[in-house]
Amino acid sequence: MGEIRFMKGNEALAEAAIRAGLQGYFGYPITPQSEVIEYLAREEPKHNYVLIQAESELAAVNMLYGSAGAGGRVMTTTSSPGFTLMQEGISYIACTELPCVLVNVVRGGPGLGTIQPSQGDYFQAVKGGGHGDYNTPVLGPNSVQEMIDHVYLAFELADKYLTPVVILSDGAIGQMMEKVTLPEPIPYKPNKPWATTGKTADRERNILTSLFIQSEAMEKRNLRLQEKYRKIKENEVRYEEYQIEDAEIIVTAYGLCSRISKKAVELGREAGIKMGLFRPISLWPFPSKQIEEIASGDQVKFFISIEMNAGQMVEDVRLAVCGKKPVHFYGRQGGIVPTPQEVFNSIKEHLK
Amino acid sequence: MKEGYELIYKRPKALVDVRMHYCPGCFHSTIHKLLMEVVEELDIQDKTIGVCPVGCSVFAYDYLDIDMQEAAHGRAAAVATGIKRMLPDRIVFSYQGDGDLAAIGLAETIHACNRGENFTFIFINNGIYGMTGGQMAPTTLEGQETTTSPYGRAPDKDGMPLKMAEIVSQFEMVAYVERVSCDTPANTRKAKRAIRKAFEFQMKGLGTTFIEVASNCPSGWKCTPEESLNWLKEHMFPYYPLGVLKEPSKKKKGNAARRTKTE
Ligand SMILES: Cc1ncc(C[n+]2csc(CCOP(=O)(O)OP(=O)(O)O)c2C)c(N)n1
Ligand code: SF4
Numbered sequence: 001m002g003e004i005r006f007m008k009g010n011e012a013l014a015e016a017a018i019r020a021g022l023q024g025y026f027g028y029p030i031t032p033q034s035e036v037i038e039y040l041a042r043e044e045p046k047h048n049y050v051l052i053q054a055e056s057e058l059a060a061v062n063m064l065y066g067s068a069g070a071g072g073r074v075m076t077t078t079s080s081p082g083f084t085l086m087q088e089g090i091s092y093i094a095c096t097e098l099p100c101v102l103v104n105v106v107r108g109g110p111g112l113g114t115i116q117p118s119q120g121d122y123f124q125a126v127k128g129g130g131h132g133d134y135n136t137p138v139l140g141p142n143s144v145q146e147m148i149d150h151v152y153l154a155f156e157l158a159d160k161y162l163t164p165v166v167i168l169s170d171g172a173i174g175q176m177m178e179k180v181t182l183p184e185p186i187p188y189k190p191n192k193p194w195a196t197t198g199k200t201a202d203r204e205r206n207i208l209t210s211l212f213i214q215s216e217a218m219e220k221r222n223l224r225l226q227e228k229y230r231k232i233k234e235n236e237v238r239y240e241e242y243q244i245e246d247a248e249i250i251v252t253a254y255g256l257c258s259r260i261s262k263k264a265v266e267l268g269r270e271a272g273i274k275m276g277l278f279r280p281i282s283l284w285p286f287p288s289k290q291i292e293e294i295a296s297g298d299q300v301k302f303f304i305s306i307e308m309n310a311g312q313m314v315e316d317v318r319l320a321v322c323g324k325k326p327v328h329f330y331g332r333q334g335g336i337v338p339t340p341q342e343v344f345n346s347i348k349e350h351l352k
Numbered sequence: 353m354k355e356g357y358e359l360i361y362k363r364p365k366a367l368v369d370v371r372m373h374y375c376p377g378c379f380h381s382t383i384h385k386l387l388m389e390v391v392e393e394l395d396i397q398d399k400t401i402g403v404c405p406v407g408c409s410v411f412a413y414d415y416l417d418i419d420m421q422e423a424a425h426g427r428a429a430a431v432a433t434g435i436k437r438m439l440p441d442r443i444v445f446s447y448q449g450d451g452d453l454a455a456i457g458l459a460e461t462i463h464a465c466n467r468g469e470n471f472t473f474i475f476i477n478n479g480i481y482g483m484t485g486g487q488m489a490p491t492t493l494e495g496q497e498t499t500t501s502p503y504g505r506a507p508d509k510d511g512m513p514l515k516m517a518e519i520v521s522q523f524e525m526v527a528y529v530e531r532v533s534c535d536t537p538a539n540t541r542k543a544k545r546a547i548r549k550a551f552e553f554q555m556k557g558l559g560t561t562f563i564e565v566a567s568n569c570p571s572g573w574k575c576t577p578e579e580s581l582n583w584l585k586e587h588m589f590p591y592y593p594l595g596v597l598k599e600p601s602k603k604k605k606g607n608a609a610r611r612t613k614t615e
Contacts, residue, residue, distance in 0.1 A: 065421075065423075
């Protein structure tokens, strides 16, 4: 059995990374996630990982690239403005096919924004974010426990598919404290024959690059990436359902909003309204098939997406529902977290 | 080999036997060869990891028979940092042009030097952006004409050319800085010696080592290879003097162990 502790989201994530065999962390302070680098800095003497406070997120993500290429189990964490700076690196890492984990503890934007929680970076995370045709798996934790579990899962997915994996959290989950069960540390023994560890006599040199100057070669790499993404879509869709079976109103929400929406669903049920919650856990790949199936149910009247942004995931829900049912949206912005009652009221609006 | 003869000049075995894409007379190819000669002499082919920049030498991995990573434009120092920290017992170098190292990647360069990252910079300063067709670089000389400074670099709007070797030698954690060139056989030998010294200091864990090559770009400078050598002597060397700018103090002990411990 794991160890039970009362922990802050960011610190739980840091501790989980250590237990998952972290070998390198590169980051730059930014609220609301600086506890990650602070925790790792405090714990560093007891462990065997490299930690650098980089000069910028641009440098951090490129250190991540270098160390992932050298075969390390490596991670960076940041918040929205920093995640924007990292997009250059993520595009290169995705194309070069290197495994690593990036965490965005999202705050309100655009611009310098606010340090309060937000889901305004959904598009940026799930649609690639940087230049070129690529995607990264994106996980949306909704509790401190999942900050832990998703770190393990993210490292696993990264190694399995040779891809950067993004954990899309938010300032509330990063900052709040909850009871968690910490998993046992896992011994990490990488098998990475492609890593740049020095060309020994028994093999050809390893070259890690995203440069394919001939169009045919570039298209080939793109097709390879798309084939990989197809496999990920097939195998790595994750979601949670709550009171969906007989539900007439389907609330969709991820991360923090999924917890608020769950309460709103309970309020609805108490009032005799048949509501259910569909929560995507993998935001990419998005559980489109599952939503489409639910949308085919005769009893379903409409969907409503609850988000802390101006309406981003709702577009993916609409694509999945594909016109079968109306899809509504309710959101708050600027770092404001909606209350369950507020969410419930917004749903009731559509019942009139 | 004929009996009684000794082969004294050959292609280093770590230099891949293919035709390079560099323009005739360009120092990039010479420096590639010097690098691989040093790798061969030190017998470190299996331990050396290089980082290519974005610039004319973006394809260096086609020629150097060692493990290599391609970095985004300007980020080679950060990438090399990541590699070296993961694999502290390997010999890591970044190979960068002036646009890469001194313009878009200046922050990464300065901070890697300030942290004393224990890898070697091979900095090819040809005073111009070669790959993109001869635009002004941060090292373009005052009055020098390029496609984006067609009337000559004007300090009142473009600033003065950056002296990178002088700048990085200010940093405490930087162990060794030398500016070399390849315009004559004698200077080419000195350049090789400098690269070798840099690698040796790196192997001792002394901190950052930085070799600036006052290089040429016949195509970008719109001249013949021979004219480019004259231009180097007349214009580059007076502003970018060759020689050692910093050497490790005798007392200095390696500090790499503290900073790199994984593996
Ligand atoms: C982010 C980004 N901006 C611009 C470019 C275009 N670009 C490619 S090489 C280069 C300049 C290279 O010059 P230098 O570093 O001096 O190397 P050289 O080609 O002279 O060897 C530029 C601007 C790019 N690839 N990426
Ligand atoms: S453009 Fe200039 S730097 Fe590039 S290969 Fe040609 S001569 Fe060398």
